Amino acid sequence: MAxxxxxxxxxxxxxxxxxxxxxxxxxxxxxxxxxxxLANINETYDIPVISQTSAENTEEDWALLLVNYxxxxxxxxxxxxxxxxNNEEIDERIYPALQNMFDDARxxxxxxxxxxxxxxxxxxxxxxxxxxxxxxxxxxxxxEAYQETLRWVAEPGKSEHETGLAVDINSEVSAEDTYNWLxxxxxxxxxxxxxxxxxxxxxxxxxxxxxxRYVGIKAAxxxxxxxxxxxxxxxxxx
Ligand SMILES: [Zn+2]
Numbered sequence: 001m002a003x004x005x006x007x008x009x010x011x012x013x014x015x016x017x018x019x020x021x022x023x024x025x026x027x028x029x030x031x032x033x034x035x036x037x038l039a040n041i042n043e044t045y046d047i048p049v050i051s052q053t054s055a056e057n058t059e060e061d062w063a064l065l066l067v068n069y070x071x072x073x074x075x076x077x078x079x080x081x082x083x084x085x086n087n088e089e090i091d092e093r094i095y096p097a098l099q100n101m102f103d104d105a106r107x108x109x110x111x112x113x114x115x116x117x118x119x120x121x122x123x124x125x126x127x128x129x130x131x132x133x134x135x136x137x138x139x140x141x142x143x144e145a146y147q148e149t150l151r152w153v154a155e156p157g158k159s160e161h162e163t164g165l166a167v168d169i170n171s172e173v174s175a176e177d178t179y180n181w182l183x184x185x186x187x188x189x190x191x192x193x194x195x196x197x198x199x200x201x202x203x204x205x206x207x208x209x210x211x212x213r214y215v216g217i218k219a220a221x222x223x224x225x226x227x228x229x230x231x232x233x234x235x236x237x238x
Contacts, residue, residue: 062093063190063216065163066234069150069204072157079164081118088117091164094190094214098167101189109173110181115210116168118161125156151206160194166213179209186212187220192230199229 067073082092090098098114105112119127131153135145153159160166171178183193191214197207215223215230223233 060216060219063165063214064219064230064234065165066230067158067160067163068231069155069158073159073162077163081164084114084117086113088114088167089164090114090117090167091214094165097189097191097214097217101186101191104185104189105171105181108181110171110178111173112169112171112178112182114167115170116161117166118164119159121156121162124154124159124162128153128156150204154205160211160213165215166194166211168208168210169212170210175209182209182212187224188217190214190217190220192220192223194230196229199232202229202231 062079065077080092081089082095083089102112128149132145132149135148136142140148154161161168169178169182182191186192191212193209194211194213195203195205195208200206213230215233219233222228223230226233226236228236
């Protein structure tokens, strides 16, 4: 009896082990499928949404910086400077968009280049003083010369060129063709004509068809669509 019982026990144990191995086998086979399924759910619904939102927010923070007669550049403002092949400098974050725009313009037969990019406060001081002296030489008194200079040159500390986000653009073709191309296309790359004639009452800067400012593609498209300058756009947003 004892012998038969032992045999039965051994048979039961082997059966248990076989069942266990089968279960492990099934689980092992299913595990990668479950993991892949979970990963796909994550990929399809969660990850892109989160990363897209944070990228947009991050860009808005720096690309919509307002510097004008009323808003001097913050004294602790800093960024990474990138030097272009003609030695003009820009904020490195706008380089990919600027390069794309220049590449596409070249394909349309217009070789754009940056005539003036980043300037520090000291360089802006020299430009302001030179324009002021020019006005004085034309016979204006100090107040007249100062006001006339302000129409053309931003005060040191209040120039967009000090942000590294603004560029004066020229090309080797006519000014008219250059500015027409820029007006029609720049917003697609995130750039806007910053000082349009019809907005000079708001910007306090006279028409500058060569001065372009990076604000990001989303903002640039909205500003063009709604005919807003940067001051108006930021006012509307707040
Ligand atoms: Zn400019």
